[in-house]
Amino acid sequence: MSRRINLAVIPGDGIGQEVVTQGLKVLRAALPQDVKLETQEYDFGAKRYHATGETLTDTDVEQLKGHDAILLGAIGDPSVPSGVLERGFLLKLRFLFDHHVNLRPSKLLPGVATPLAGQPEIDFVVVREGTEGPYTGNGGTIRKGTPHEVATEVSVNTAFGVERVVRDAFARAQARPRKKLTLVHKNNVLAFAGHLWTNVFNEVAKEFPEVTTDYIHVDAATIYLVTDPGRFDVIVTDNLFGDIITDLAAAVSGGIGVAASGNINPSGEFPSMFEPVHGSAPDIAGQGKADPTATVLSVALLLRHLGYEAEAARIEEAVAADLGERGTAPRTTEEIGDALAVRVAG
Numbered sequence: 001m002s003r004r005i006n007l008a009v010i011p012g013d014g015i016g017q018e019v020v021t022q023g024l025k026v027l028r029a030a031l032p033q034d035v036k037l038e039t040q041e042y043d044f045g046a047k048r049y050h051a052t053g054e055t056l057t058d059t060d061v062e063q064l065k066g067h068d069a070i071l072l073g074a075i076g077d078p079s080v081p082s083g084v085l086e087r088g089f090l091l092k093l094r095f096l097f098d099h100h101v102n103l104r105p106s107k108l109l110p111g112v113a114t115p116l117a118g119q120p121e122i123d124f125v126v127v128r129e130g131t132e133g134p135y136t137g138n139g140g141t142i143r144k145g146t147p148h149e150v151a152t153e154v155s156v157n158t159a160f161g162v163e164r165v166v167r168d169a170f171a172r173a174q175a176r177p178r179k180k181l182t183l184v185h186k187n188n189v190l191a192f193a194g195h196l197w198t199n200v201f202n203e204v205a206k207e208f209p210e211v212t213t214d215y216i217h218v219d220a221a222t223i224y225l226v227t228d229p230g231r232f233d234v235i236v237t238d239n240l241f242g243d244i245i246t247d248l249a250a251a252v253s254g255g256i257g258v259a260a261s262g263n264i265n266p267s268g269e270f271p272s273m274f275e276p277v278h279g280s281a282p283d284i285a286g287q288g289k290a291d292p293t294a295t296v297l298s299v300a301l302l303l304r305h306l307g308y309e310a311e312a313a314r315i316e317e318a319v320a321a322d323l324g325e326r327g328t329a330p331r332t333t334e335e336i337g338d339a340l341a342v343r344v345a346g
């Protein structure tokens with residue numbers, strides 16, 4: 001295991017800086033003395049865009065390649081046209097660094113409020129494909145701005161891309177106690193892509209006889225995520241469906257403020273990037289209201305990815321203990337970060 005972590009830190013926009021500061025605080029508290037943490041901060045986001053017109057240059061990409069991992073707060077700001085930073089920075093980086101496994105765990109911890117009735121058992125992982133689907137920018141517009149405008153946004157699904165993420169999801173299901181994998185798609189309507197996903201899923205399933213499998217249409221999946229989330233163990237799904245169901249998954253398992261994610265490049269060819277599922281939350285930015293827990297849990301995913309399992313587990317235990325005792329009195333972003341850092345260090 002490397003005893004040095006060379007981390008790229010991208011606070012980004014809105015609440016990004018606030019939550020990343022707390023994430024780094026907890027990271028420092030979790031690391032043993034002999035692990036040297038080197039961080040380099042990058043100023044990607046709205047400010048840089050307004051100053052230079054750039055979102056992510058070739059030079060930036062080369063520099064980012066030199067890091068062991070990336071910690072991102074969030075990107076996106078009302079002062080920048082929608083999509084410019086999301087596509088020009090975030091998706092560009094996910095694609096260039098081949099982050100094809102977008103890992104989004106959901107666990108309802110004891111004592112944590114959920115809008116669902118009772119206290120259902122929620123402990124599942126969504127493996128969201130991260131480089132294909134309707135996200136690739138394959139589309140166009142004709143007769144723009146006229147009453148006869150036509151817009152297309154093509155969903156790209158390759159056998160190569162689907163197979164590698166499905167295989168990853170099977171391996172993750174195999175490693176979990178329940179060993180269950182659910183394919184979520186919409187193969188009754190999106191027949192071409194749905195056929196490819198279903199076929200690949202069924203083929204790869206033959207290599208994992210211990211894994212129980214099922215299939216659910218994405219619309220029905222939103223029902224079960226609310227009425228029977230305990231049925232899920234690992235879910236594999238395409239990029240857009242995964243985006244949508246993981247916000248819903250967050251909402252039922254403690255809220256968007258505690259939902260973590262990893263954009264993983266499993267081969268290690270490029271650094272993986274860890275970030276909260278949420279965005280830059282301009283509605284609460286700069287007010288100390290953002291919950292940094294999602295970022296802290298993303299730091300735990302980052303540590304696990306780099307081989308620091310004990311440190312990752314300690315962060316998760318600290319979060320579980322803190323959430324269990326939170327009560328209703330509101331705390332600031334910094335107060336939550338401090339409390340977590342103390343628990344982790346203690």
Ligand SMILES: NC(=O)c1ccc[n+]([C@@H]2O[C@H](COP(=O)([O-])OP(=O)(O)OC[C@H]3O[C@@H](n4cnc5c(N)ncnc54)[C@H](O)[C@@H]3O)[C@@H](O)[C@H]2O)c1
Binds near residue numbers: 077090257277279
């Ligand atoms: N990975 C990313 O960088 C990322 C992810 C999602 C959205 N975005 C971008 O962020 C901007 C805002 O998007 P949005 O409003 O659709 O989604 P959002 O996730 O930023 O906010 C949705 C709601 O959740 C709340 N929220 C989010 N994070 C929270 C936290 N840590 N603690 C407490 N409440 C929190 C917000 O206040 C808001 O009410 C847009 O520009 C969007 O494109 C970026």
Ligand SMILES: CC(C)[C@H](C(=O)O)[C@@H](O)C(=O)O
Binds near residue numbers: 086243277279
């Ligand atoms: C901001 C946007 C590009 C992004 C996505 O759709 O993947 C976000 O919603 C997320 O969930 O990380």
Ligand SMILES: [Mg+2]
Binds near residue numbers: 243244247277
């Ligand atoms: Mg999203």
